[in-house]
Amino acid sequence: MAVTIKDLAARCGLSVSAISKALNNYPDISEETRAHVRKVAAEMGYFPNAQARALKTNRTYNIGVVYEDGNRDGLLHNFFASVLDGFKREIEARGYDITFINRNVGRGQLSLLNHCKYRNMDGALIACVDFYNADVVELSQSDVPCVTIDHLFAATCPCAMSDNRTGMRELVQYVASLGHRRIAFVHGEHTSVTDTRTSSFFETMNALNLPVSPALLVQGVYHSPPSNYAAIKQLMALAEPPSCVLLTDDYAGLGALDAMAELGLVPGRDLSVAGYDGIMVGQLMRPRLTTYQQDTRKVGGEAARLLVGRIERPHDVLPPPVIVPGKLLTGETVAKL
């Protein structure tokens, strides 16, 4: 098996505790001894056993990631995959590993919180889940340090989010600047992201003195092309159809374009559409998708920073949400009216 601290102690002619202290920079070990231990440790390829250490120190340097795959798309969800990627880079650079948390372990079932405790997670990232789920709420309120993406739990854990308010505002302003007045908004299910974008939509429309007809507000589903396909058909069947439709995300934009193709509508000419997120394919395809690009890597990275802060300085006051700015991508799917 692997070389243990005992082997190292025997080889150095020292006690186990001396080795431990030498490697952990305790002051009561001579520099000479420390250097020697270091050298022999490197020679023998020694490194401490993670679970033995964790057992004693209650620190695992492991972060649980709640990233559900139920009806949601989890890893296949472009936005969240990218956020996770940013999180992973940043947290790994700080010496932590990440492991996925789910509800089944061994033979039985476990709540998310208990799964975290079972593995002694130092903290948890909560992303891509139903934030109203009881299990998720329980975790967020527990003593396990958490960070959320795009959802603010009141006063329990920090949050990194994209600037949805500004994003939606800039999008509406841009679209309006091209002459659109009948602007439809296909919003997602009830989440704080949806709420923010919706209220920003209303505010901006009002500020621009544009009318908001209830018929032009349609409920869609995030990351679901079929749902938005249906929304387009519904909107275009109106007596006074919109000239421009804002959708939940870029995938939705693809669903919309698909519906338009079926209806014989040319993007930009017959109807303008805009997505949200700024995924790569949107900027590769023709026509280029008009959208608002979220800085997902940064959102993930900020989440990592917040979480590490929470873990290493638990008594600091709860930092305010970090709001990451995005960028308007003026593609070709929204045209001058």
Add this chain to the structure above:
Amino acid sequence: MAVTIKDLAARCGLSVSAISKALNNYPDISEETRAHVRKVAAEMGYFPNAQARALKTNRTYNIGVVYEDGNRDGLLHNFFASVLDGFKREIEARGYDITFINRNVGRGQLSLLNHCKYRNMDGALIACVDFYNADVVELSQSDVPCVTIDHLFAATCPCAMSDNRTGMRELVQYVASLGHRRIAFVHGEHTSVTDTRTSSFFETMNALNLPVSPALLVQGVYHSPPSNYAAIKQLMALAEPPSCVLLTDDYAGLGALDAMAELGLVPGRDLSVAGYDGIMVGQLMRPRLTTYQQDTRKVGGEAARLLVGRIERPHDVLPPPVIVPGKLLTGETVAKL
């Protein structure tokens, strides 16, 4: 803190060892006692501490995932994200968790193998990496049970792969059946996937008595639209350009379509292109991308099965690679000549 086995023992009026044995179904505990212990354990919300258990049993029920993010796209790579998703579902159903393996832990650097040993991984999934990297090779040859995706290490670890041979054959046959004779192939970098597809390309072309001009074989890069954008320009500058181009993957297909738009070529009419993978957006966009769909979820699931077999029955003979069939998607980007 969490409730430990000691608390449970005290509450039950039994010894610690009796509790352990009761919960682990040892035969020398009466059914009555076992039931009682179970009940009290549930009431108190007890579950064993993972690292304490691992320390003694040398089983962590944790799988390391080597999934590099260097120049490669890691989690953002549609194909691998989907494979990982399939792997995750299957392995979690069997009671294992997954954690990402990288080269840095704590303050220092560790080889992939040592990172696995440090955390006492029960096994490892090797995917989305440079299989010729020394670190990766070391891991694959170690005593840590491994499984690979799309690469066969000789006689060291099992492998789940997509049926690239059949895929390429069917693609070429289909394209040829539509009348194409000058078929170009933009292949990826040197990997076993590339080798398989390339040799299958040659075999099939020969079997169909179609000429293979060296000028029609171009080196591209997987998952890199720009690289394939360049490849298209290069091919179309030939004296005798191809009528159809097969690309490394679907993202490459998008890059190709982009290049064509710039050259004023209409997909299907002026030039036919086919991708590989069958990602969702390819089937949403217009025109629908002609491609060969890999059953990525299944590849991941099979990998999980292989790995669990390796872990739980280490002395079984090495199973042969599992080759997962895919499916031709006849889109609209390859047209009758």
Add this chain to the structure above:
DNA sequence: ACTGTAGTCGAAACCGATTTAGGTAGCGGC
């Protein structure tokens, strides 16, 4: 009454580290 044998359970070692409390050596000061 004595032995044998299931059937149950407990004591203690152990996994590989960290950490507290204590021990020894050397040396200066008086």
Add this chain to the structure above:
DNA sequence: GCCGCTACCTAAATCGGTTTCGACTACAGT
């Protein structure tokens, strides 16, 4: 020569489980 102080190191407890081995009880067999 003794005290006290540093500097350096060791012994042992501890974390929370698992597992080996032995102990005890009750009952059947002789």
